[in-house]
Amino acid sequence: xxxxxxxxxxxxxxxxxxxxxxxxxxxxxxxxxxxxxxxxxxxxxxxxxxxxxxxxxxxxxxxxxxxxxxxxxxxxxxxxxxxxxxxxxxxxxxxxxxxxxxxxxxxxxxxxxxxxxxxxxxxxxxxxxxxxxxxxxxxxxxxxxxxxxxxxxxxxxxxxxxxxxxxxxxxxxxxxxxxxxxxxxxxxxxxxxxxxxxxxxxxxxxxxxxxxxxxxxxxxxxxxxxxxxxxxxxxxxxxxxxxxxxxxxxxxxxxxxxxxxxxxxxxxxxxxxxxxxxxxxxxxxxxxxxxxxxxxxxxxxxxxxxxxxxxxxxxxxxxxxxxxxxxxxxxxxxxxxxxxxxxxxxxxxxxxxxxxxxxxxxxxxxxxxxxxxxxxxxxxxxxxxxxxxxxxxxxxxxxxxxxxxxxxx
Numbered sequence: 001x002x003x004x005x006x007x008x009x010x011x012x013x014x015x016x017x018x019x020x021x022x023x024x025x026x027x028x029x030x031x032x033x034x035x036x037x038x039x040x041x042x043x044x045x046x047x048x049x050x051x052x053x054x055x056x057x058x059x060x061x062x063x064x065x066x067x068x069x070x071x072x073x074x075x076x077x078x079x080x081x082x083x084x085x086x087x088x089x090x091x092x093x094x095x096x097x098x099x100x101x102x103x104x105x106x107x108x109x110x111x112x113x114x115x116x117x118x119x120x121x122x123x124x125x126x127x128x129x130x131x132x133x134x135x136x137x138x139x140x141x142x143x144x145x146x147x148x149x150x151x152x153x154x155x156x157x158x159x160x161x162x163x164x165x166x167x168x169x170x171x172x173x174x175x176x177x178x179x180x181x182x183x184x185x186x187x188x189x190x191x192x193x194x195x196x197x198x199x200x201x202x203x204x205x206x207x208x209x210x211x212x213x214x215x216x217x218x219x220x221x222x223x224x225x226x227x228x229x230x231x232x233x234x235x236x237x238x239x240x241x242x243x244x245x246x247x248x249x250x251x252x253x254x255x256x257x258x259x260x261x262x263x264x265x266x267x268x269x270x271x272x273x274x275x276x277x278x279x280x281x282x283x284x285x286x287x288x289x290x291x292x293x294x295x296x297x298x299x300x301x302x303x304x305x306x307x308x309x310x311x312x313x314x315x316x317x318x319x320x321x322x323x324x325x326x327x328x329x330x331x332x333x334x335x336x337x338x339x340x341x342x343x344x345x346x347x348x349x350x351x352x353x354x355x356x357x358x359x360x361x362x363x364x365x366x367x368x369x370x371x372x373x374x375x376x377x378x379x380x381x382x383x384x385x386x387x388x389x390x391x392x393x394x395x396x397x398x399x400x401x402x403x404x405x406x407x408x409x
Contacts, residue, residue, distance in 0.1 A: 025362045028152045029059040029095075033102040033110065036066040041115055041132035042104035044207050047075040048141045048371070049101060049113075051203070054083045055228045055367045056149055062090040062097075083227065084235040099152045101144060104129070111151070111160060113144035117178030118169035118379075122147070122403065123161050126178070133181035134208035135168045135382070138200075139375035142368040146314070146399035153364065156400070164404035168379040171390045173404050184385045186212030186257070187278030190298065192266055194218040194244035196355040196367070197283030197304050199230035200374025202248045206232070208378075211256035217272065218245040219265050228365035229355040231374075268292040279381055283374075287332040294327045300389070302380050303328055304373035306355060313357045314400035316369060318376040325393045369399055 030053050034046060046063070053061050063076065073091065080086045102112035106125050114121045115132035120140035143166075151160045167176040191198055194216050205214065222230075222238040230244075237247040249259040266272060266289060273296045280298035282290055285306070293301060300322050307315035321328050357364045376395070383389050397406040 025359065026056065026058045026153065026364060028057050028099050029062065029097045030057055030148070031062045031064060031096050031100040033100060033105060033107055034063065034065040035105040038065070038067065038069050038072055039104070039129060041129065041137060043069070043072050043075055044134070044137050045103040045113060045115065045141050046072060047079055047207070048138055049103060049145065050076045050079040051082070051231050052141065052145045052368045052371065054080060054085050054088060055231070055365055056145065060088050060090050062093050062095065082234040099148060101148055103141070109161070111144050111147050113140040115140045117180055119165055119167045119176055119178045121165050123163040130178045130180055133168065134204050135375040135379040137207065138204045138371050139166065139168055142371040142375065143399060143403055145368045146372070149366070149368065150400050153359070159402050162402060162404065168375065169383065169388065171392060171395065171408060173406055181382070182386060184210050184382065186210060186381055186385055188213045188215070188276070189381065190215050190217060190277045190280040191283065192217045192281065192289070193283035193285070194248045195226065195283070195285060196229045196370035197306070197373050199232040199248060200370040201281060201283060201377050202251060203231045203371065204374050204378040205257055206251050206255060209256065214252070214257050214259045215262050216245040216248050216259055217262040217264065217266060218243070219263050220244055222247065225356070225365070229367055229370065231367050231371055266292065273297065279384055281377055281381070282328070283377070290332045291329045294329050300384050301328060302377050304377050306369055306373060310358070314366070314369060314398055316373045316376070316397050316399060318373065318395040320380055320390070320393050322389070372399060
């Protein structure tokens with residue numbers, strides 16, 4: 001691969017005037033520690049961590065594994081290739097810096113993640129690990145990398161080594177007996193939005209072994225920043241630029257989930273809302289679109305949102321709306337413009353783009369926040385299919401604070 005050509009393409013794609021400043025702020029080498037015995041769950045965790053680390057940081061990613069594993073290497077190199085960042089991978093170095101992440105194993109004063117069945121574990125490991133469900137894998141890694149990012153970039157280590165479990169089948173904090181994932185068919189799913197959250201939903205589904213039909217609804221094309229904020233984005237798709245929905249459909253080539261692109265804007269009264277859906281997922285980044293979804297013809301409407309001001313960056317919101325639940329519009333009464341008027345001095349970049357934080361005058365990408373939201377949404381899709389729908393309809397959590405302090409109602 002022509003590294004100079006790829007590097008030039010990245011610079012052109014992003015078009016960021018503060019590109020070099022951003023590189024300096026995030027220029028941290030990350031050491032990824034893996035156990036000698038690699039399960040498929042650990043391989044998928046490593047794949048997910050690679051995708052997030054290469055987007056959130058700009059230094060080297062050093063992979064430390066006692067055994068050479070061609071499957072693991074292929075997964076990691078595939079994710080690096082999406083970023084045009086194969087030159088940032090190091091499989092042979094024995095150097096070890098201060099910023100480390102352990103997956104499926106533990107080391108002293110190292111942030112770690114593990115997953116077993118539907119349970120994600122932060123800063124702990126399972127002695128007897130079941131094959132992990134895709135949402136548990138993605139959620140565990142997203143939470144751990146949020147802690148790593150908070151420590152390495154912002155210098156905040158207060159909750160870096162907080163230990164906690166979360167079951168994505170029960171939506172329950174604390175110890176739960178890990179439960180196996182069943183083989184299921186989702187039926188017909190509508191995914192509205194293929195940006196940060198929608199891309200994450202697609203990613204979690206793509207590392208699962210489930211089947212179904214996924215209609216991806218988005219009219220927009222990729223822009224430079226999407227390469228870092230959208231976990232499924234590929235530098236080639238950004239460089240064209242390709243439509244987000246079409247690009248996301250391409251990630252499911254050969255998968256049991258059949259995808260199609262729906263290139264359209266969703267407004268009140270649109271025919272697409274009257275189609276019959278087994279589930280409809282809202283992953284857009286504006287309240288206005290959410291306000292027209294109350295009457296979507298779906299068995300269940302799922303929604304996720306992210307913090308959009310300096311006061312709530314790092315927050316993940318999840319809601320679900322069935323026949324007897326509060327309407328989605330009831331929690332989005334305020335327009336985005338009114339919200340901005342109340343939010344004070346918010347950098348322009350931060351007003352318009354989710355999954356970013358302004359720090360020292362530099363816009364930083366936070367793709368792990370979107371992945372945490374996407375994991376909750378996919379878990380809810382599964383719950384709905386197997387008849388274990390969560391009785392709660394609202395959840396919020398802060399990935400940059402004490403993560404297990406989750407509000408669920």
